[in-house]
Amino acid sequence: MNTTNIDKQNSHLDLKNKDVQNVLSLYQDYAEAPYISPNRDLEEWLNSVSIGSGNTVPKRNMIRFEEDILPGHLILLWRINFGTFTNTSVFPKYFEYDYGINAKQALDEVQQMGYAKELSAxxxxxxxxxxxxxxxxxxxxxxxxxxxxxxxxxxxxxxxxxxxxxxxxFKIRGYQLTPAGEELLAKYPEVIDRHPKKKY
Missing domain, CATH: 1.10.720 (Transcription Termination Factor Rho, Rna-binding Domain; Chain A, Domain 1)
Incomplete structure (x- = not known):
């Protein structure tokens, strides 16, 4: 059972729960286990993985860069850079299921780290x-x-x-990358290159 860095995204998990243990065991050889939402039906997801209709997060997406961020943080910055992302935007499921991050938490983190900022009214x-x-x-x-x-x-x-x-x-607010965020995004182009593209 992989509990490395569990405090970063998964401190809410009940490690005594059998389904939780089974999920974390799937990621035993990962640098850390991906984010598991409290709302996820673990039994159903584990079954989907076992029959091949569901997938685990790719191992490369759970390796932190030297800035202590995951590839999913970079995808979030990339989304913000389009200028259409707001505090009312819905986070796509791929943040959790493909990139293993809590996108809402990641949004707070990239702001705290100085990579993005919420715009004024x-x-x-x-x-x-x-x-x-x-x-x-x-x-x-x-x-x-x-x-x-x-x-x-x-x-x-x-x-x-x-x-x-x-x-x-009005309550809607946009987000914008800071110069540091732009530099970070440019530093790891391979993450964006691998991401499926569509027009935002």
Whole structure:
């Protein structure tokens, strides 16, 4: 049973549970066991692996780089770099089942490490549509915006409203790589090269 680095992602696991033991045994020769969600039906997953319809996480995805991050962290940074990832985005299952990471935790970690940052409300305006922007203007009694397109509405918001005024009116926030995050992503291109690509 592999308990190496178990405190990093799997401190919630009950090591006395037989299914947990069986899962960790599958990763006995890995650098560490991948993240196992508390919501995963372990018995069902173990059965799927045994009959070949399910897969274990590739061994290479559970080897940490010198920065103490896993390949899955890099895939998360790659996703953020598209500019469409927000605090309302759904994490694809591949983070857990192919990369062995807790994506929600990883998002906090890459921010704490200085590789990514959550954007302000002002810098997250691009994630709103024109109708939402106009609704905010209406709340402030602004006029002359009815015929403006989204780009013009965003510029008007930045000119007329402060961060403190905007922030309470919408919760969505984007994320952005820091220069350190960009450098890290460029350092390990092989991880991104192996990842199945689709347009985000």
């Amino acid at each position: 002002t810098d997250s305006l691009t994630h709103l549509n024109a109708a939402q922007l106009k609704a905010i203007f209406k709340q402030f009694g602004l006029t002359g915006y009815s015929k403006l397109n989204k780009t013009e509405l965003m510029e008007l918001a930045k000119e007329q409203l402060t961060e403190e005024q905007l922030a309470p009116y």
